[in-house]
Amino acid sequence: MPRPRKEQVSLSDTPYYHCISRCVRRAFLCGEDVVSGRSFEHRRQWVEDYLLKLAGIFSIDVCAFAVMSNHTHLVLHVDQQQALSWSMEEVLHRWHSLHKGTLLTQCYLNPELRPKLDAVQLQSVRDTAEIYRQRLFDLSWFMRHLNEHIAREANKEDQCTGRFWEGRFKSQALLDEAALAACMAYVDLNPIRAKIADKPETSAHTSVKQRIKQAKYAKQPKALYPFVGNPRNNMPKGLPFELKDYLALVDLTGRAIRQDKRGYISASHHSILERLNIDQSSWLTLTTGLEQQFGAVVGNCANMLLYKSEHKHQRLHGMGAAKRLLNSA
Structure with missing residues (x-):
């Protein structure tokens, strides 16, 4: 039985969450339906535009996103303190x-x-x-606004009524930097894994494409949660990585996934992997199967055990994966 949302979202544990919404019927959210021949590609822009609009209203930042043919992936940061200061x-x-x-x-x-x-x-x-x-800092209200808006627009265009999305969105709490980096790369590389793009800079309607486009001008997209560098004292609000490190990591990981060769990435340590103490084969496993490896919580073994104890869970799906893939992080 699914756990109540209030038990899945705990801002005292982490402000970062991976949210997935899937269509409930055969009709596509986006992409092309090979049965009817209809194209729904324009709906990708609906999702992207409204997602970024909501981020400017709610106290919730978009770290990563990918709009797929029948589902969406989001990595969100909930900024409770900002909302309380308004x-x-x-x-x-x-x-x-x-x-x-x-x-x-x-x-x-x-x-x-x-x-x-x-x-x-x-x-x-x-x-x-x-x-x-x-x-305005509630994850469920944010996802409700996004999904209801897209459902109404899609139903209007399809001239039908009824449920468009599954009953509720799936969420995964990202407990540490390793989980956050792995999940963002997993989301940004979804179009490549689905073979609808061949490199990050051409993967339409993804956060990584926006970041790469702005990086050419030494800027970061205003609508996305910025990278602010490694953790330090008096750190500004933002993702605890260097942008150049993350983009290099996504590019290397993407090439390894497309060619299906675990050993393709250079043997030299990448700065993020080295800092997070994750070996390359474990990283590739994480970034190709995050949803399958973990349940509602993603993190290293120690953080997951702490979460399990504090929330009085008998078991957490993903403990084995945490030990195999993130135990050293």
Whole structure:
């Protein structure tokens, strides 16, 4: 039986999560349907555009994404502290960019009507704003907005009704840097594994393509969570890796996956692998089967045991994989 979402998402353990949504019916999310001959390629842009729009509204950052023919992969970072620092007015403006809100919250944001609100009405606005604030860093609310929007648009285009996605999205908590790096590479290389792209820079509707495009100009995409370098004191918000290291790692891993040769990567240690203390064959296993190797939690053995103890789980799927692949990390 699936565990409640509140038991799968624990911000005290990690702010990083891998989320997967799959279509429930034969009709494609994107790509081309060989049976009907219809092309749904344009829907990839729907997903990418709305995903990045939501990232600008919610206090949730996009670390990596890949839009596939019948499913999507996202690596997300939940920034709870940022949401808690927003003013009430900021929270209401953000929520109103998606919903109408209540009559009172609309009045509060109207300079002419706000002075007319009495103390009871103002307290009601404060209470409502706090509900909105909690939702704006809630992974389930983020995925709900994304999937409902795409489902409505797809159903409208297909001239049908009914469920478009599976009942709920799958999520995996990424407990440490090794799990985060492996999962991001796994997501970014999905089109290559599916043989719909031959290299990262040509894999459309992926985060790695956006990063490579901006890296040519020594920049990073504003819509994606940035790379800020190795962990250190007074570290700015961002991914704890060097961008150049990550892109080199994705390129090397991608070539090994496409040619199906474990020993193709150079024998010299790559900086990320060396720092995370993962050997190359283990890395390739991780980046080709992350969903199969692990369940709701991904991390090294020590972190998974700590998570298991703190959340009082009898067992965690993936403990064997953690021992084999990430025990040294």
